[in-house]
Amino acid sequence: MKRKKIKLANLYLMAVFFILYAPILYLVVYSFNSGGTMSGFEGFTLEWYASLFTDTRLLVIVLNTIVIALLSATISTILGVIGALAIYTAKQKYTKTSLLSLNNVLIVSPDVIIGASFLILFTMLGIQLGFYSVLLAHIAFSVPIVVILVLPKLQEMSPTLIDASRDLGASTWDVLTKVILPYITPGIFAGFFTALTYSLDDFAVTFFVTGNGFATLAVEVYSRARQGISLEINALSTLLFLFTLLLVIGYYVLARRGAKEVRR
Amino acid sequence: MKKLVIMLTTPVVVSFGILFWIYQINMAQGFGGDNTLVVYNWGDYIDEELIDEFEEETGLKVIYQTFDSNEAMLTKIQQGGTAYDIAVPSDYAISKMIEDDLLIPIDYSKLENFDNIDPRFLDKSFDPGNKYSVPYFWGTVGIVYNPELVDGEITSWNDLWDMPLENDILLADGTREVMGFGLNSLGYSLNTTDRDELLEAEKKLETLWPNIKAIVGDEIKMLMANREAAAAVVWSGDASEIMYENEELTYVIPEEGTNLWFDNLVIPSTAQNVEGAHQFIDFMLDAEVAARNTDYVGYSTPNDAALEFLDEEVVSDERFYPSSDVTDELEVYENLGKRMNAYYNELYLRFKMQSK
Numbered sequence: 222m223k224r225k226k227i228k229l230a231n232l233y234l235m236a237v238f239f240i241l242y243a244p245i246l247y248l249v250v251y252s253f254n255s256g257g258t259m260s261g262f263e264g265f266t267l268e269w270y271a272s273l274f275t276d277t278r279l280l281v282i283v284l285n286t287i288v289i290a291l292l293s294a295t296i297s298t299i300l301g302v303i304g305a306l307a308i309y310t311a312k313q314k315y316t317k318t319s320l321l322s323l324n325n326v327l328i329v330s331p332d333v334i335i336g337a338s339f340l341i342l343f344t345m346l347g348i349q350l351g352f353y354s355v356l357l358a359h360i361a362f363s364v365p366i367v368v369i370l371v372l373p374k375l376q377e378m379s380p381t382l383i384d385a386s387r388d389l390g391a392s393t394w395d396v397l398t399k400v401i402l403p404y405i406t407p408g409i410f411a412g413f414f415t416a417l418t419y420s421l422d423d424f425a426v427t428f429f430v431t432g433n434g435f436a437t438l439a440v441e442v443y444s445r446a447r448q449g450i451s452l453e454i455n456a457l458s459t460l461l462f463l464f465t466l467l468l469v470i471g472y473y474v475l476a477r478r479g480a481k482e483v484r485r
Numbered sequence: 486m487k488k489l490v491i492m493l494t495t496p497v498v499v500s501f502g503i504l505f506w507i508y509q510i511n512m513a514q515g516f517g518g519d520n521t522l523v524v525y526n527w528g529d530y531i532d533e534e535l536i537d538e539f540e541e542e543t544g545l546k547v548i549y550q551t552f553d554s555n556e557a558m559l560t561k562i563q564q565g566g567t568a569y570d571i572a573v574p575s576d577y578a579i580s581k582m583i584e585d586d587l588l589i590p591i592d593y594s595k596l597e598n599f600d601n602i603d604p605r606f607l608d609k610s611f612d613p614g615n616k617y618s619v620p621y622f623w624g625t626v627g628i629v630y631n632p633e634l635v636d637g638e639i640t641s642w643n644d645l646w647d648m649p650l651e652n653d654i655l656l657a658d659g660t661r662e663v664m665g666f667g668l669n670s671l672g673y674s675l676n677t678t679d680r681d682e683l684l685e686a687e688k689k690l691e692t693l694w695p696n697i698k699a700i701v702g703d704e705i706k707m708l709m710a711n712r713e714a715a716a717a718v719v720w721s722g723d724a725s726e727i728m729y730e731n732e733e734l735t736y737v738i739p740e741e742g743t744n745l746w747f748d749n750l751v752i753p754s755t756a757q758n759v760e761g762a763h764q765f766i767d768f769m770l771d772a773e774v775a776a777r778n779t780d781y782v783g784y785s786t787p788n789d790a791a792l793e794f795l796d797e798e799v800v801s802d803e804r805f806y807p808s809s810d811v812t813d814e815l816e817v818y819e820n821l822g823k824r825m826n827a828y829y830n831e832l833y834l835r836f837k838m839q840s841k
Contacts, residue, residue, distance in 0.1 A: 278533070278549065281507055288503045291496035299493065340564060350567050398486050406489060413492065428557075432567030434523060434548035444551035445528035475488075 245462060252455035269456040276453070279441070283457070285352075286421060286438040293359035294416040300360070301367025301412055306401070308368070309375040321372075327365040332425030335362055340429040350432025358430045359420045366419060367412035374408030375401070407476060414472050418465065522761040523548045525558060525569040527748070530622075532781035539768050545761050562587055568755045570762040576747045577661075579618050580611040580820040588617040589752040595763040598770035601790035605809050609747065609817045618749035619766055620787040622779075624721035625807070625815060626662050626744040629728070629736045634715035642670035642739045645716065646693060654693070655708060655717035656700045660826075660833040661818055662744065663690065663700075666718060667836075669741045676819040680828065687832040691839045700837065709734065720746065721805055722784040729783065736804045738811060745815035747787075 252270070256263035273279065304324070311317040327335075339358045348354055378401070386400050402409075424439035431440055438461075442454055524536075528551040536547045550569070552558040555578035562569060563585065574582060582588050593599060602620055612618045630639050636649060645654060656663055665675035667686035677683060698714050709717050710730035719727070724736040750769065752762045768774060776794030779786040785805050786792070792800045800806055821829070 277510055281510055284503050284507050288500045288507070291500045291503075295493055295496045344564055402486055402489060409489065410492070432561070434521075434550060436550060441528075441551065443528075444553045451529070475492075
């Protein structure tokens with residue numbers, strides 16, 4: 222009886238995974254289609270990958286996207302950790318809850334609102350739209366995510382740990398770098414990678430703040446939609462999918478190593 | 486702690502590596518000086534080889550950016566954060582931009598190739614005398630249908646009501662387009678401001694619901710090519726793409742008349758390189774260049790001289806290059822003003838709410 226139950230569960234899981242991955246698989250398969258559209262598979266070709274690599278405009282856009290993702294994720298991770306520490310160490314309960322609420326408001330705000338507000342802000346301040354405006358906007362919407370992912374780690378940490386290290390003569394800096402940060406490292410990693418993916422695929426906010434020849438992939442793909450998206454985009458999506466897959470594997474390996482170290 | 490430091494420094498190092506790479510790519514292409522030209526166009530709406538040629542010819546470097554709707558482009562230009570030298574709005578957006586003082590008049594002494602444009606596409610109501618705009622592509626709104634799925638031939642808007650097309654029609658989601666064919670089917674102007682006529686058109690459109698399968702966006706091309714519906718109301722540019730995907734289909738300009746639309750080249754008032762913008766427009770007006778661009782994009786070109794460089798079969802296709810007898814009867818959208826636009830939208834919304 223028990224065995225059968227597990228089988229059913231597995232079957233269900235397989236179905237769910239199939240539904241989740243079928244569209245991506247479909248997209249990947251058609252990136253090798255010589256037919257030129259998604260409506261029928263005519264034959265195998267690497268043409269789209271070739272044209273992808275000769276398209277320097279698209280290459281620059283992809284590189285822009287990656288740079289923005291890496292930098293905004295890094296900076297927002299640092300800011301987010303500082304923010305989480307601030308909320309965690311806030312003495313008054315009132316301060317703590319207000320800070321946390323402010324953070325949460327940003328998470329539930331629609332992207333369109335954030336994007337439009339940034340556009341108005343940058344215009345008022347006279348900031349040129351381009352690399353820096355996109356970077357700033359991405360940092361802004363990533364910080365609250367990092368905070369919300371790091372904070373639980375801080376809260377599950379036993380306060381006696383800090384007291385003990387203090388008793389043993391650790392300075393504030395020691396407590397931070399030798400006790401707190403190592404303890405919340407998994408949370409920081411999760412925050413970093415989430416921020417990275419948020420930045421990679423954000424369209425709504427980026428759309429408003431791009432300009433002066435600077436574009437990210439999401440904006441570019443969207444603006445191509447009027448003419449029907451060419452299979453070059455399929456090829457690119459396939460590569461990006463593999464890239465993110467590698468990132469996930471990397472994260473997994475790091476997290477496992479981290480877990481082992483803690484056990485030791 | 487060490488791991489954290491590595492984790493945070495690696496992305497920064499990698500980023501600077503990539504930034505340097507981008508810098509090198511840009512340098513290799515000669516960007517960086519003042520000799521740039523920013524072109525803001527619809528996605529995939531130009532043969533990019535032509536941009537390379539233009540760069541070679543003039544020594545200018547083109548920064549090519551894309552948008553997906555007139556509204557998006559308008560917002561970007563109005564906001565003024567970016568200096569676009571060339572933009573490609575559609576007719577009604579042009580009149581809006583003229584009203585808002587967003588365009589620079591075109592200096593025709595700098596355009597040698599302007600005579601290539603067929604005069605019947607000039608001096609339209611959205612820009613009298615073509616003071617601010619030069620036609621880029623044009624087309625109509627009509628019906629694309631699959632003769633194998635339709636009993637007989639569709640020739641008019643009223644056929645959508647009269648033929649046995651139950652649950653078989655797709656509509657492109659546009660207020661002016663849908664209200665327009667409602668008005669046209671009754672013999673009214675699609676620029677009417679008569680509220681009774683508009684109400685009547687909306688009532689008539691409601692009776693079409695049993696035949697309407699869905700009101701959709703860009704996916705209409707894929708749906709039609711895949712035989713998901715028998716007929717659809719679309720722009721001629723979309724129709725030619727659909728027919729390229731699936732040759733069974735055909736396109737018709739309804740006999741009651743319809744909309745004639747234009748996408749035109751303009752120079753926004755934020756332009757930094759007005760000289761270069763004129764060079765670019767003149768380059769695109771060149772007969773051979775226009776022909777190649779038309780070949781790539783697949784829409785109808787207003788460039789008369791380009792026609793001889795195009796496939797005879799394409800140019801003689803009355804569905805996409807109708808004679809002046811036909812185009813003279815068609816109407817260009819007029820800017821109806823805020824209040825009238827709101828009324829059109831209200832009626833269109835009411836029509837959409839009547840869906841089954």
